[in-house]
Amino acid sequence: MALYVLRRLALAIPLLFIVSILTFVMVALIPGDPAVRILGAGHTLAQYHALDRKLGLTQPILSQYWHWLDRLLHGSLGSSLFTQQSVGSEISQRLGVTLSLVVGSTLLSLIIGVALGIATAVRQGALGRVIDTLSWVGFAIPNFWLGLILIELLAVTAKLLPPSGYVPLGQSVGAWLKSLVLPVLTLSAVGATGVAKQTRDSLGDVMSSEFISALEIAGLPRRSVVLCHALRNAALPTVTTVGLFAVAMLGGTILVEQVFALPGLGSLAVQAASDHDLPVIEGVVLTFTLIVVVVNLVIDLSYAWLNPRVRLAA
Amino acid sequence: MSAIAPIEAEAVARGPEPPVPGPPSGRPGGMLRVLLRKPLGVVALIVLGGIVIACAAAPLLAPYGPDASSLGRELAGPGPQHLLGTDELGRDILSRLLYGGRPTLLAAAEATAIALLLGTLLGTVSGYRRGLADRAISLWSDVLLTMPVLVVLIVVVSVFPASLYPAMIPLGVMLSAPPTRVLRAVTLAVREELYIDAARVSGLSHAQIVLRHVLPRIRGAIVVQATLVGAVAVVMASGLAFLGFGVQVPAPSWGSMVAEAASYYQQQPWFLVPTGGAIALTVLSLGLLGDAVRDAGVEVWGGATTTPQRRTRPGAHLVALNKPHEPQRDPGRGGGALLVVSNLVAAVPGGESGELTLVDGISFELSAGRTLAIVGESGCGKSVTARAVLGAPPRGGWLAGSVRFGGLELIGASRGELQTVRGRRIAFIGQEPTASLDPTQSVGSGLAELVRLYSGCPRAKAKRRALELLEQVRINDPARVARLYPHQISGGMAQRVMIARALAGQPEVLVADEPTTALDVTVQADILALLRSLQLSTQIAILLVTHDWGVVAGMADEVLVMYAGQTVEQGPAEAVFHSPRHPYSDLLLRSNPYRAAPGMRLPAIPGTVPAPGRWPSGCRFAPRCPYALESCTAAPIPLLETAKGHYSRCVRIDALQAARAAEAPTTETTGGR
Numbered sequence: 001m002a003l004y005v006l007r008r009l010a011l012a013i014p015l016l017f018i019v020s021i022l023t024f025v026m027v028a029l030i031p032g033d034p035a036v037r038i039l040g041a042g043h044t045l046a047q048y049h050a051l052d053r054k055l056g057l058t059q060p061i062l063s064q065y066w067h068w069l070d071r072l073l074h075g076s077l078g079s080s081l082f083t084q085q086s087v088g089s090e091i092s093q094r095l096g097v098t099l100s101l102v103v104g105s106t107l108l109s110l111i112i113g114v115a116l117g118i119a120t121a122v123r124q125g126a127l128g129r130v131i132d133t134l135s136w137v138g139f140a141i142p143n144f145w146l147g148l149i150l151i152e153l154l155a156v157t158a159k160l161l162p163p164s165g166y167v168p169l170g171q172s173v174g175a176w177l178k179s180l181v182l183p184v185l186t187l188s189a190v191g192a193t194g195v196a197k198q199t200r201d202s203l204g205d206v207m208s209s210e211f212i213s214a215l216e217i218a219g220l221p222r223r224s225v226v227l228c229h230a231l232r233n234a235a236l237p238t239v240t241t242v243g244l245f246a247v248a249m250l251g252g253t254i255l256v257e258q259v260f261a262l263p264g265l266g267s268l269a270v271q272a273a274s275d276h277d278l279p280v281i282e283g284v285v286l287t288f289t290l291i292v293v294v295v296n297l298v299i300d301l302s303y304a305w306l307n308p309r310v311r312l313a314a
Numbered sequence: 315m316s317a318i319a320p321i322e323a324e325a326v327a328r329g330p331e332p333p334v335p336g337p338p339s340g341r342p343g344g345m346l347r348v349l350l351r352k353p354l355g356v357v358a359l360i361v362l363g364g365i366v367i368a369c370a371a372a373p374l375l376a377p378y379g380p381d382a383s384s385l386g387r388e389l390a391g392p393g394p395q396h397l398l399g400t401d402e403l404g405r406d407i408l409s410r411l412l413y414g415g416r417p418t419l420l421a422a423a424e425a426t427a428i429a430l431l432l433g434t435l436l437g438t439v440s441g442y443r444r445g446l447a448d449r450a451i452s453l454w455s456d457v458l459l460t461m462p463v464l465v466v467l468i469v470v471v472s473v474f475p476a477s478l479y480p481a482m483i484p485l486g487v488m489l490s491a492p493p494t495r496v497l498r499a500v501t502l503a504v505r506e507e508l509y510i511d512a513a514r515v516s517g518l519s520h521a522q523i524v525l526r527h528v529l530p531r532i533r534g535a536i537v538v539q540a541t542l543v544g545a546v547a548v549v550m551a552s553g554l555a556f557l558g559f560g561v562q563v564p565a566p567s568w569g570s571m572v573a574e575a576a577s578y579y580q581q582q583p584w585f586l587v588p589t590g591g592a593i594a595l596t597v598l599s600l601g602l603l604g605d606a607v608r609d610a611g612v613e614v615w616g617g618a619t620t621t622p623q624r625r626t627r628p629g630a631h632l633v634a635l636n637k638p639h640e641p642q643r644d645p646g647r648g649g650g651a652l653l654v655v656s657n658l659v660a661a662v663p664g665g666e667s668g669e670l671t672l673v674d675g676i677s678f679e680l681s682a683g684r685t686l687a688i689v690g691e692s693g694c695g696k697s698v699t700a701r702a703v704l705g706a707p708p709r710g711g712w713l714a715g716s717v718r719f720g721g722l723e724l725i726g727a728s729r730g731e732l733q734t735v736r737g738r739r740i741a742f743i744g745q746e747p748t749a750s751l752d753p754t755q756s757v758g759s760g761l762a763e764l765v766r767l768y769s770g771c772p773r774a775k776a777k778r779r780a781l782e783l784l785e786q787v788r789i790n791d792p793a794r795v796a797r798l799y800p801h802q803i804s805g806g807m808a809q810r811v812m813i814a815r816a817l818a819g820q821p822e823v824l825v826a827d828e829p830t831t832a833l834d835v836t837v838q839a840d841i842l843a844l845l846r847s848l849q850l851s852t853q854i855a856i857l858l859v860t861h862d863w864g865v866v867a868g869m870a871d872e873v874l875v876m877y878a879g880q881t882v883e884q885g886p887a888e889a890v891f892h893s894p895r896h897p898y899s900d901l902l903l904r905s906n907p908y909r910a911a912p913g914m915r916l917p918a919i920p921g922t923v924p925a926p927g928r929w930p931s932g933c934r935f936a937p938r939c940p941y942a943l944e945s946c947t948a949a950p951i952p953l954l955e956t957a958k959g960h961y962s963r964c965v966r967i968d969a970l971q972a973a974r975a976a977e978a979p980t981t982e983t984t985g986g987r
Contacts, residue, residue, distance in 0.1 A: 015460055022461075023469065133354075136601035137594075142549055144556050145590030148576050152583050208709075214750035217704050218764060218815065219736030222729065228763075232754045251464040255553050259576070270557055273468040281469060288462035296460070308754060308799040 008300060012293040016286065023285045024065045024278075068282065077286070078279035080272075087283040090268065095287070097166055097264035100176075101253045102291070104184040106246040109191025114231075114238065116192070117199020121207065122226055131196050138193030143252050147186040147259035154182060164261040183260045187252050191245035198241040202234040209233075235306050243299035247292050348610040355606025362599040365592075369415030376409035380566050389582040398588040401571075402578050407585070411592050414566030418555065419596075421478040422547035428486025429543045433493025434536060438524050440494065441501025451494065458491040467550065471559035478551055478560035478567075485550055493539040500535045504528050534611035541604030545597045552593050568593050651679035652855050653703065653740075653823055654718045658725075660698045662711030665927040672698045672708055672926050674879035675715070678872075680823065683853040687860055687870035687887070689902065693923045694876040696859045697745075700827040703857060704740055705732045719823070738768050741816035745828035747808035751800035757784075757811050758796025761818060768819040783814040787844060806837035813844065820852075827859045842868055863906040867891065875899045878924055878934040881953055885960030895962035897970050898935045933964070941966040941973070 059067070071078055077087035120128040155163035161182055167175035206212065207230055215225050254266030261267075265284055272280035304311040349355050368375055377397075383404040390400040398407040440451040466488070467481050474480040504510065505528070513523050555561050555569025563570075568589065575585040660673040673695040680686050688696045698708050705724035707713045717724040719735060727735075736742075744750050752760060761780035765771065771779070784792035787810040800808060809829060816824055826845065830838035842865060849856060858869055866873060866887060873890040875883040875898060883896035894900040901919045921938040930936060932947035939946070946965060953963045964970070 015457060018457055019461060023466070132605065133602065136598055136605070139545065139549075140594045140596075140598035140601060142552060142556070142572070142590060142593050142597075144553065144576075145572050145586065145593065148572070148579060148586055149590070152579055152586070156580065210744070210746055210749040211752050213706070214742070214744060214812075215752070217701065217706055217736055217742045219733045219738060219819070220764075220767060221733060229752050229755070233752065247459075251462060254464050254468070255556065258557060269465050269468060273472040276472065281465075285462060285465050285469075288465055289460060292460050292462065306754065308756070309801055 004304070005297070005301070008297050009293075012290075012297075015293065016289055019289045020069075020282060020286055021065065023282055024061065024068070068279070077283040080280050081277050082275055087279050090280065091265065091283050091287055094263055094265050094268055096168065097257070097262050098250070098253050098266065099291075100169070100180055101183055101187060101256065101262070101264065102246060102250050104180055105187035105191060105249045106242065108184055108188040109195050109245055109249075110242050112188070112192040113195025113242075114199050116196035117203060117238070118226065118231065120196070121200045121203035128200060131193070131200055135193040135197035138189045141189060142255075143186050143189065144255040144259050146189055147183065147256055150182050150186055151259075164259075166260075166262045166264075179262075183256050183262060186256050186259070187249045190252070191242070191249055194245055195238065195241055199234065199238045202237040203230055206230045206234045232306060236303060239299055239302050239306065243295055246295045250288065250291055250295070349606055352606045352610060354602050355610065358599040358602040358606060361595060362603060365415065365596055365599070366419060369412055369419055372409075372412035372416060376406075376412045378406040378409040380410050380413040381405065381564055382409075389578060389585065391582070391584050399582070399584055401574060401585065407571075407588050410566040410571060411568070411588060414568050414571055415592065415596075417478060417565070418548065418551050418568045418593075421482050421551040421560075422544055424479060425482040425486040425489060425547040425551070426540060426544045428483060429489035429547075430493060430536065430540055432487060432490035433539065433543075434497055434529075436490065436494045437497025438501045438528055438532070441498040442505055442520065442524055442528060444502075448498070451498070455491040455494050458488050461488055463488050463550070464553065467554060468557070468559060471554055475560070476562060478554060481554065481560060482547070482551070485547065489543050489546060493536075493543060496539060497532055497535060500532045501528055504531045534607065538604050538608045538611070541600045541607065545600040545604070548593065548597050548600070651681050652719070653680040653857075654716075655679065655703065656716045656718075658699065658702055658713070658715040658717060660695070660702050660708050660711060660713050662708050670926040672711070672879055673702065674929075676874075676876070676879075676881055678874055678881075678884065680855045680857055682822065682855050683849065684871045685849065685856040685858055685869050686872045686874060687858045687866045688874045688876055689860060689863070689866060689899075690876035691861060691902075691919075691923050693925070695879040695926075696861075696876055697827050699876070700825050700857060700859045701742070703823075703825050704736055704742055737764065737816075737821065738819040739821050740823040740825060741819060741821040742825045743809070743812045743816050743827070743829050745831045747812045747832070748800055748803075748805055750812055751808060753800050755799070756796065757798050757800070757803070761796070761811070761815055764815055764818040779818075780814075783817055784811070786817060786848075787811070787814045788840075789814075804837075805833050806841065809833060809837075809841055810844070813841075813848075817848070817852075821854065823855045823857065825857045825859075828861070829858075830860075830862070830865065838865075845869065863891075863903060875902070878929050879926065880934060880963065881961070882935065882963045883961065884953075885957070889957065889960050893971070893974070895956050895960060895967050895970070896935075896964045897939045897941050897966065900970060900974070901940075939966075941969045 068078060075088075077091070079086050080090065083090075116131060120131050151163045154160050162179055163182075165179060167179045169176045203226075207226075212225060212230055215229055216222070220229075253264055254269060256262070257264040257266040258270065265287060268280065269284045269288075271277075272284060349359075372380075384396075384400065384406075385404055387396070387400050388402055388404045390396055390404075392399045396406045396408065398411065401407055401410065436451050436454070440448045463485070467485055470481045470484050471478070510523060510527055513527055518526070552567070552569035552572070555567045556573045558570070558573065561567055561570045571589040572586070572593070575589045579586055656677040658673055658676045659671065661669045661671045664670040676695075676699055678686060688699060690696050701708070702713050703717055703724075705713070705717065705727055713725050715725060719740065722731065722735065724732065724735065751757075755763075758777065758780050761783060762773070762776040765776040765779045765783075766773065769776075769779075781792045781796060784795055789795050789807070789810055795803065795807070795811075803811070813829075824845075829845070830841050833841065845856065846869065848854060856869070858865070860866060870887040873883075873885065873887050874881055875890070875896060877898050883890060883894065883899045885895070890899060891903070894903060898919075901917070904917045905919060919938055924930065924934065924937075930947060932949055933939070933942070933951045936942040936946040943966065951963050951965055953961050956962045956967060
């Protein structure tokens with residue numbers, strides 16, 4: 001199993017390469033000039049050339065990439081062109097916010113989605129059709145809009161929760177949880193309804209298979225047939241869906257962090273993109289890609305855990 | 315970000331091989347017509363069409379210009395002058411929404427077009443050519459799916475800050491991954507069809523085959539993907555605008571209007587409603603339209619429908635079934651029988667009258683240590699009868715009549731009552747042993763689960779008992795087999811495991827529904843020998859469903875021959891073998907390969923079993939019967955006792971026996987047990 005994990009991680013390395021090259025090339029196309037922006041109005045040509053050289057921007061793009069890669073292999077992501085702060089420390093400060101959001105909304109989507117899916121698959125009825133439509137409603141409501149509505153209803157009007165901001169976990173667990181409730185709810189709307197639909201569909205398929213009727217005819221109580229046997233077999237497509245939504249919600253954090261003024265990676269990405277801050281953009285893109293790789297790895301590992309065929313082939 | 319999840323989820327839900335959408339002649343008109351019968355689809359189409367047309371015709375329809383502001387009317391709620399209110403500068407929200415829809419929808423359309431073109435091209439090439447191209451394209455899609463879409467878009471938008479359109483190119487490329495995957499799978503399925511081979515043999519080039527034969531078939535799937543990708547693109551385009559990318563103030567766009575509303579929600583919460591609502595309504599109608607198109611495609615092209623048949627209320631049919639059944643001698647009534655089945659009826663919804671009868675008044679009884687075999691061709695209702703004995707109705711259907719077991723009536727019994735009988739007192743083994751085992755559970759753990767359920771004993775003891783059971787069904791090295799999963803064992807082994815599972819509750823009756831049909835001949839003999847020895851040691855009663863006279867000869871004490879849902883002959887095995895009293899039994903025995911003379915043509919019964927709902931009104935076998943007279947079809951034939959304990963539903967027994975007597979030397983049988 002350890003070998004399997006290592007192999008999967010090794011496969012991720014070329015992917016990270018491709019993504020980093022693509023980002024580099026794209027950022028190189030940005031017409032704005034960071035040196036000009038840093039110096040502001042009223043600088044001399046000499047100042048400009050000096051800064052340009054200092055930032056390494058006079059070199060061809062390929063050697064700029066090479067330098068970046070060389071630094072990366074030595075464990076450094078470089079530093080921001082503007083704040084001079086190390087990109088690595090900037091990212092690690094903000095990673096907690098984004099991860100709290102992604103992990104929280106993935107878990108919430110999983111719990112609500114699977115529960116709703118079971119309820120509607122076992123009791124075939126009108127509720128099932130409602131779920132099909134609801135999954136589209138969940139997707140159709142833009143999360144940045146839903147966030148604003150939730151702020152209006154639960155923070156401004158009902159005054160139950162803080163409207164925005166983030167409290168680190170280390171400072172106060174209760175306040176941390178409170179600051180996460182609204183953004184996590186916002187992010188989970190898509191995931192919970194989507195997972196519910198998927199669970200309902202795949203559970204419905206499994207429930208009509210031969211081994212389920214064999215278990216029922218062997219006198220197993222309905223509860224253990226559904227919860228112990230059908231659910232485990234229906235879990236594979238459900239887990240795949242949860243993974244896809246986890247990746248989707250990772251992207252969603254960019255918008256949601258903006259709405260709730262959370263200091264996460266998404267707001268860093270938006271800031272860096274407006275500033276043409278190449279090292280920061282590279283760092284954030286790489287981190288996002290790495291998170292996606294980890295999510296996919298977790299999904300693959302849970303396949304192996306859930307399905308003996310995958311496990312024994314690995 | 316990958317908001318691609320819903321599209322991908324769709325692909326996951328449909329499995330690796332989506333139903334092939336449509337025969338070569340699938341007409342687009344037919345699909346549109348079916349779509350128009352779906353209310354949700356029609357509503358979605360009207361809403362979407364309305365939004366697109368209204369935005370396109372904004373200069374004509376909008377009551378105000380996009381930038382015209384009425385002073386003193388800032389942040390007004392909805393009213394007669396401004397139907398949707400005004401924004402912070404007193405501009406009409408409705409007008410700005412109409413104008414603002416244009417960049418949003420155009421950008422989404424651009425990304426959708428790119429994604430579909432690319433997805434269709436790569437998907438069909440990948441599915442059609444397979445091989446290296448397929449692998450390269452799959453890898454490419456995997457890379458695309460791992461890209462943080464929104465971050466990439468933000469980078470691109472900062473290159474071209476004035477407009478959303480350049481950013482839609484990479485968005486289109488990244489969104490092409492899900493359609494590529496789905497269309498690849500659909501193409502793979504279409505490619506296997508014969509007419510594609512025919513086209514290839516007739517000399518069409520690959521490009522021609524794809525254009526003329528593959529693309530028309532996958533049209534439906536492309537339309538579904540278009541709605542899904544379009545929905546994602548609208549969300550992405552407005553998300554970028556919300557973040558302030560690709561927007562030129564003061565020109566309106568949906569996303570930037572939500573951002574404006576966000577800044578003023580404390581003064582005027584209403585501002586949020588129409589701005590976000592426009593996005594939500596558009597995406598929702600795209601999504602629902604996609605669902606409706608997919609469902610319409612399934613209907614038109616006759617793919618597997620997933621919607622279950624509508625169930626009629628059980629009450630209604632029970633009244634219908636209580637019509638007086640023919641007054642018949644009841645072979646299922648007697649003293650010490652363990653299991654007494656009388657006048658068993660099973661039906662499912664369907665047909666013209668709303669119900670299809672599958673089993674039509676079967677009666678029999680079974681005592682400890684005895685074996686009753688139910689014989690007949692496929693589709694006679696044997697398996698339905700077998701499951702009914704455990705109180706299990708056919709899928710979506712219902713049961714009537716009576717199954718009495720140890721003082722308990724199983725027809726109409728509650729789930730709880732049935733659970734006290736199923737497995738513990740009556741056990742069942744089916745014809746597909748491998749499919750009957752949970753693929754995610756090891757043999758030993760499944761067996762131990764049942765032992766614990768039936769006896770409530772602790773885990774360790776259940777585990778030991780599971781190994782004993784495996785040994786009892788003559789599995790060598792039970793400890794090793796217990797650790798295996800269903801896909802790792804052979805069919806014969808799986809059937810032994812099923813028998814072990816059946817024995818776990820120490821039942822009094824074993825119902826075996828064609829237990830050897832799916833197995834190799836040599837394994838069949840082993841399984842039957844096992845059942846026989848178990849019967850000797852445990853005195854278990856066996857109800858055996860089979861179409862194999864060899865099995866009957868080896869196992870049965872009594873035989874019940876079923877035809878078209880009815881008993882046509884019933885009696886001691888010996889008697890039925892030596893002197894069958896129904897032409898159907900006679901012909902079945904003659905068509906048995908064990909009895910065929912070498913070199914002779916194996917006689918087969920002409921015709922097929924009529925489907926439920928198409929049963930003739932008189933003798934149901936008459937159309938296939940060599941002895942049939944007109945009187946046979948006039949009225950239902952009763953089941954009568956023709957010799958002691960030997961029943962037949964035939965009025966031409968004399969003719970049958972005369973014919974058999976004439977060819978006496980060949981009527982030798984393989985005998986009873």
